Amino acid sequence: MMKLKTALTSVALAGTIAAVSTPAMARDTISIVGSSTVYPFATVVAERFGTKTEYSTPKLESTGSGGGMKLFCQGIGTQHPDITNASRRMKTSEYDLCQKNGVTDITEFRIGSDGIVIASSQEAQNLDITLETLFLALGKKVPNPDNEKELIENPYEKWSDIDSSLPNVAIRVMGPPPTSGTRDSFNELALQGGCEDLPAVADMSEDDMEAVCQSVREDGAFIEAGENDNLIVQKLIDDDSLYGVFGYSFLEENSDRLQAATLNGVVPTVEAIAADEYPVARSLFFYVKKAHIGVIPGIKGYIEEFVSPAAMGRNGYLKSVGLIVPPREALMDLQDKAANMPNLQKSELL
Numbered sequence: 001m002m003k004l005k006t007a008l009t010s011v012a013l014a015g016t017i018a019a020v021s022t023p024a025m026a027r028d029t030i031s032i033v034g035s036s037t038v039y040p041f042a043t044v045v046a047e048r049f050g051t052k053t054e055y056s057t058p059k060l061e062s063t064g065s066g067g068g069m070k071l072f073c074q075g076i077g078t079q080h081p082d083i084t085n086a087s088r089r090m091k092t093s094e095y096d097l098c099q100k101n102g103v104t105d106i107t108e109f110r111i112g113s114d115g116i117v118i119a120s121s122q123e124a125q126n127l128d129i130t131l132e133t134l135f136l137a138l139g140k141k142v143p144n145p146d147n148e149k150e151l152i153e154n155p156y157e158k159w160s161d162i163d164s165s166l167p168n169v170a171i172r173v174m175g176p177p178p179t180s181g182t183r184d185s186f187n188e189l190a191l192q193g194g195c196e197d198l199p200a201v202a203d204m205s206e207d208d209m210e211a212v213c214q215s216v217r218e219d220g221a222f223i224e225a226g227e228n229d230n231l232i233v234q235k236l237i238d239d240d241s242l243y244g245v246f247g248y249s250f251l252e253e254n255s256d257r258l259q260a261a262t263l264n265g266v267v268p269t270v271e272a273i274a275a276d277e278y279p280v281a282r283s284l285f286f287y288v289k290k291a292h293i294g295v296i297p298g299i300k301g302y303i304e305e306f307v308s309p310a311a312m313g314r315n316g317y318l319k320s321v322g323l324i325v326p327p328r329e330a331l332m333d334l335q336d337k338a339a340n341m342p343n344l345q346k347s348e349l350l
Contacts (some may be wrong), residue, residue, distance in 0.1 A: 025079050028297050030058035034068025035181045036227045037114060037247040038284050041323050042085055042306075046318070049305045055298035064227045065181025071123040073098035073289065082292040082299055086285045087114065105290035109307065109334060115248040116280040117187050118173070118261035119233075123247060124240040125167040127261035131194030131279060133261070136162050137171050137224055139191060140215035143200045151200050154217045167241075174223040174232050175218065175245030179330075182229075185282040186245055187214040189326030190263075193307040210276045227344030233258065245344050248273060249322030274324050284323075290341055300338075306332040 032042055033090060039062045050057025065086040072084035073094055090108065118127060118134070136142050137156060144150040159166035176183040193202060195213035204212065204346060216222050225232045225244075232244040233254050243261070248268055251260050260268050264279045272278040286306070293299045305311060311318050312325045312334070319325050326334065 008227070024179075029056040029079045030083065030296055030298055032058050032060045032083045032085065032211060033063045033071050033081045034061075034083075034286070035065045035087040035284070036062040036229055036287065037178070037182050037249070038085035038111070039086040040249060040253075040321060041111070041284075041318050042286065044317065044321055045302070045306045045311055046101045048311070049298070049302050052305075053298065053301055055301060057249070058298075058302060062227050064177070064179035065184065066179040067227070069094040069287075070097075073101055073103050075101045076103060076289070076291045077294075078296065082296050083302075085286050086287065088282060089285060090287060090344070090349060094345060095344070095346050095349055099293075103289055103291070104343075105170045106207070106344045107288045107290060107337065107341045109203060109286050109288070109303070109337060110326070110330075111284050111286060111306065111323070111334070112318070112326050113273055113281055114284050115268045115278050115324075116182060116190065116250045116282065117268050118243055118245060118263065119236060119251050119258045120243045122259050122346070123235050123255060124236075124243070124259075125169075125196065126259050127166065127243065129163075129166070129261060130264055131190055132198070133162055133166075133194070135191050135194035135198075138173060138216055139195060139213070139219045141212055143198055151212065154219070154221070169241045171221045172223065172241065173221065173243045173245060174225045174235055175225045176229070177226060182245070182247060186280070187216070188280060189280045191216070210258055220335050248324075252322045268302040270324055283292055287344070288341070290343070294343070303338045304335075307331065307338050 039060060043060055044059040045061060049055065060119060065088055068084035068086065069090065072081050074080050120126060137159065142154050143150040144152045154169060156162050158168055158170055161169040175186065192210065192213035196209060201209045201212055229246040229250045232246055233250055236242055236244045237257050246259050251258055251268070266272055268278050273281045288299065288303060310316055312331055316325060
């Protein structure tokens with residue numbers, strides 16, 4: 001498997017040089033912000049693009065999906081980013097913010113799939129759990145063990161408190177902050193997925209159910225690691241009583257040292273994620289500010305490189321670094337979108 005370290009170092013260096021040498025209002029380097037999950041894939045594309053064309057290697061910042069959307073939607077002009085990556089789809093509130101600030105013409109690219117894994121050191125006791133068990137471990141309020149229809153502050157201190165077959169160690173899970181698309185997807189797909197059928201929330205409104213099911217405990221059992229999945233990887237390697245939440249690509253990159261939990265009886269694999277059999281699979285995106293095309297050199301070329309068969313085909317280089325690439329017809333649609341750059345409509349997000 002191709003390693004990302006060289007590409008990451010090269011792009012970070014190029015970004016630093018561009019930031020120092022190029023005035024904010026007259027830059028010639030593409031500025032990309034957003035998801036830490038999409039960051040490694042976008043980095044590899046940026047490195048290839050910078051090497052094979054006359055354009056500068058794009059500058060990338062891992063700000064998290066939410067942080068990237070906020071920066072992207074601040075306005076038009078070279079002081080604002082050109083592209084934002086996201087590990088979940090743009091929210092209608094973010095679309096409205098963009099429109100309010102004059103970012104009216106946006107093209108959306110769904111670039112493939114990823115799964116969110118619960119990982120641990122290979123020296124740890126691996127987890128084989130349901131999403132319900134995961135919610136009971138990490139939810140802020142959970143059903144009272146003595147009254148399943150009553151919600152109480154989470155009383156579980158050890159995994160074995162929930163199920164005696166689970167590790168007899170404190171519940172400690174390290175994961176991304178609320179600004180991360182991975183956190184959004186984890187809350188929605190994993191926690192709410194394990195909560196929404198519980199009797200305690202069955203009669204709630206959709207909004208109330210979401211508030212309960214997506215609220216993470218704040219007593220130290222869930223540890224926010226910032227927008228740095230590599231930090232979580234290192235912490236897991238050093239501590240075999242710790243579990244971590246991040247995208248499948250980071251697991252695959254460190255498969256010699258880490259293992260993934262089985263969720264609802266399914267082990268995360270490329271095949272299971274692509275087929276939507278794995279319960280915490282999600283789509284990955286990037287969004288382009290059309291007003292910057294022709295102002296900042298190379299944006300169209302970067303997009304074309306990203307959706308090229310060389311990058312995203314069956315044997316493309318993004319597949320080799322862990323992206324679960326779209327099927328052939330979907331890739332052709334992406335290439336057509338790159339050629340025509342249709343505007344994203346709010347109705348598509350509803």
